[in-house]
Amino acid sequence: MASTTITASSATGTTNTNSTSSQLNIPQSAPAGLLTITQPPQTTIAFFKIAQSQPITFAWNFSYVLSTPSQLTVSAICENGNTYPVGPTDGVIAGTATSVVWDAYAWQQSHPNSPLAQATYTLEIFDNRGPGAARAPGLLSPNNALQFALYTPQAYTPIASGWQCTGCNNGAITAHPAFLSVCLTILVMFASGLAILRSSAR
Secondary structure, eight states, rough: OEEEEEEEEEOSSSOEEEEEEEEEETTSSOBBBBBEEOOOOOOOTEEEEEOOTEEEEEEEEESSSSEEEEEEEEEETTTOOEEEOOOOTEEEEEEEEEEEEEEEHHHHHOOOTTTSSSSEEEEEEOOOOOOOOOOOBBBOEEEEEEEEEEEEOOOOOOOOOOOOOOTTTTEEEOOOOHHHHHHHHHHHHHHHHHHHHHHHHH
C-alpha cells in the first residue's frame, strides 16, 4: 500500500545541538484532514458588534488529521478585499488550537488607518502549507466555509441632551406657509358663509 512519509524534527541544546527526528507514514487511502467551525455554526451568518468588551470567539474541531500542523493562520477576509489577522498574535496560533478569541474593537483602536468595515467577512483557517494547499491524505485542508458580519452600534443620545425639534424655534411652533394659506382660505369661506346667512335672515 502506498503511503506518504512526513518527517518531523526538533532541536534542543545550547552549544552542542542534539537533533531528533520521527517519521509518520500516512497511507494514500486516508481521507484528507478537515476542520469544521462549531462556533458560530458555519451554516449561518452571525453578526458581531465592533464594541468595547465584546470579544468574538471562533471555535472548531478536527477530523482525519493524522499529522498535526505546526501552526494555524486565522484571517478575516472582507468583501471589499481587505484581509485582517484574527486573534491576539497577528492571526498565527498553535497547530493544536481549537479556538481563538478576537477583540475586534481593540484591533480597530490599534490600527486607525486600517478600520474594519461594516460588511460581510469570510473566516479563513489554514496550516503552515498556506491557504492554497491541495487536499492530501491526513493533512489539514484549508477552511473558508464560515461567513460573518461586523457592525458598529450607534451611540445612544438622550432626548434631554441631544435631541432637537426641527419644527420648533425658541419655544414657538412654526407652520408651513402652504398650511397657513389653507387655514386662511377656510376662515374666509366660513366668514363669507356666515355673512350670507345673516343677510338671508333679514
